[in-house]
Amino acid sequence: MSHAGEVEFAIIGGGLVGVAIGYGLARTGRSVALFDEGDVAYRAARGNFGLVWVQGKGNGLPAYSNWTQRSARRWPELAAMLRDDAGIDVSLAQPGGFQICLSEEELALRESKLARLVAQPGIEPYTFETLARHEVAGRIPGIGPGVAGATYTALDGHVNPLRLLRALHFGLRRHRGAYLPESKVEHIRRHPDGFMLDTHDRSFVAKNVVLAAGLGNAQLAPQVGLAAPVRPQRGQIIVLERVRPFLHAPMSQLRQTDEGTVLIGDSQEEAGFDDTVGLPVLATMADRAVRTFPALADARVVRTWAALRVMSPDGYPVYEQSADPPGAWIVTCHSGVTLAAAHALDLAPQIAAGVIDSRLQPFASSRFDVQKAA
C-alpha cells in the first residue's frame, strides 16, 4: 500500500459518507483504502437519528431536493445490495413520514414552507399533505390532544444507522477495499503519482483522494486546493426503552425502530465542538414528545447523547473535484444516512469516471465565494 500508485482511491473518513463512497468505488472495481481516525473522532455516523428524509429539504436550492429525492428512491436498491454484499438487513422502511405541529401557527408556517419549496423552478415536484388534527389521529393512534396537525410525504422513511455503517464497511471489505483504523491523515501533499498522505507514523501514495472527513474536511480541503467551510451543529437524542410497536411511520422528531426502541431528536444548536447533552434542550424535546404521545410519559429514558452535524454555510452538501492537479475530491453533507444511496450508487461511479455530473454542479464550493463588496 505504501508503493506509489498502488491505491487508486484513498478515502479519508470512515463515517457514513466516506464508507458509502468507498463501497461504491470498490463495487466499480477500483482499489480503495479507507482511512479512519479513531474513537477520539467526532463521529456523526454513530450519533445520528436514522431518517431517510425528503420532506422540507431544499428550500432555496431545488437541486438539493432533487438529489435527496433521488437518493430516497434508490435506497431500496442500496438496501438490497447490502443484504447481498454484507449479509446485513439495515431495516429500511419507507412508509412515508410525518412532521408533527403542536400549534396552528406552527402548522400554517410548515405548510407555507413546503408549498414554497415544491413550487420552486427546477424542482421535481412531489406531493405533501397537510393534515388536520383528526386526520393525524386517524392515521396514528395515540396522538395527544396537543397535536394541531402534521405534514406528510410518502417519500420519507427510516433505517437502522448503526447497521448501515457496519453493512457498508462489510460491503467495502467484500469488494477488496482496505480499512485503516487509527490512521488520521494529518497532511496531504502533491506527488508525481497523485497525492501523498501522511498519518502519524506512515505515508501513503494514492492516485486520487476523497475527503470525507466530516468536520476534519475544513482543515484538509485547502491542502488540495479545495474549500470546505463546515462547522459543527449539535443535535441531541433521547432514547426510550423498548416498547411494543405503536408507531408505524417515522416522524421528523420521533421514531420507533424495528426493535421497539423510541428515539426523540431533531434539536439544533450552535455549540461549537461541545458534544455534551444539556437538560434545557432535552426537557423541551421530552415535553414535545409527551404532547405528541401522552402515553410516553411513563416510558423510561435509557440514554441520551449529543452528536455534531457537519454543516456548510448554507446547509447543503459540497461535492467538487480539485482543478490543479485534479484527482482530489471533496464530499461533505449533514445527511449521510439519507444520501447514502446517492453517494454509493451515483456519486461514487462519477468519481470513478473522473467527472462529477452537471446536475451536481450547484454543490461546488464556488457558491460560497460571493463578492465581498459592490
Place this chain on the structure above:
Amino acid sequence: MFRRLPDTVARRAIAVTIDGAPASGFEGDTVAAALLAAGTSDFRTTPVIGSRRGPFCMMGVCFDCLVTIDGAPNQQGCMIALRDGMKIERQHGARDVG
C-alpha cells in the same frame, strides 16, 4: 439453582406474589434475589425474538432482569428492594405504552 447462605442475622420474611402465586423473600432482598431464591431464573422474554432472559449482572447494568412490579413494566429487579405485598410478574416481550 441458587441456595441462600446461612444468615448471621435473622431477617424478617416478606410475602409477595410471583405471577399471581404466593411467594416469600426476606427483608433486604432485591426483587431479583427473591425471584432467584424462589427458583425463578427466567424473568422475561426479549422484545424482538422472544428468547428467555434472566439476571446477568445483578448490579443494574445489563437490563436482563426486567419484570413488571405492581403493574409498572420494565423494572430492574436487581435494583429494587423487596416490599410487602409486591405483585411481581415476569415480563413477556416489550412493554406496552398507554
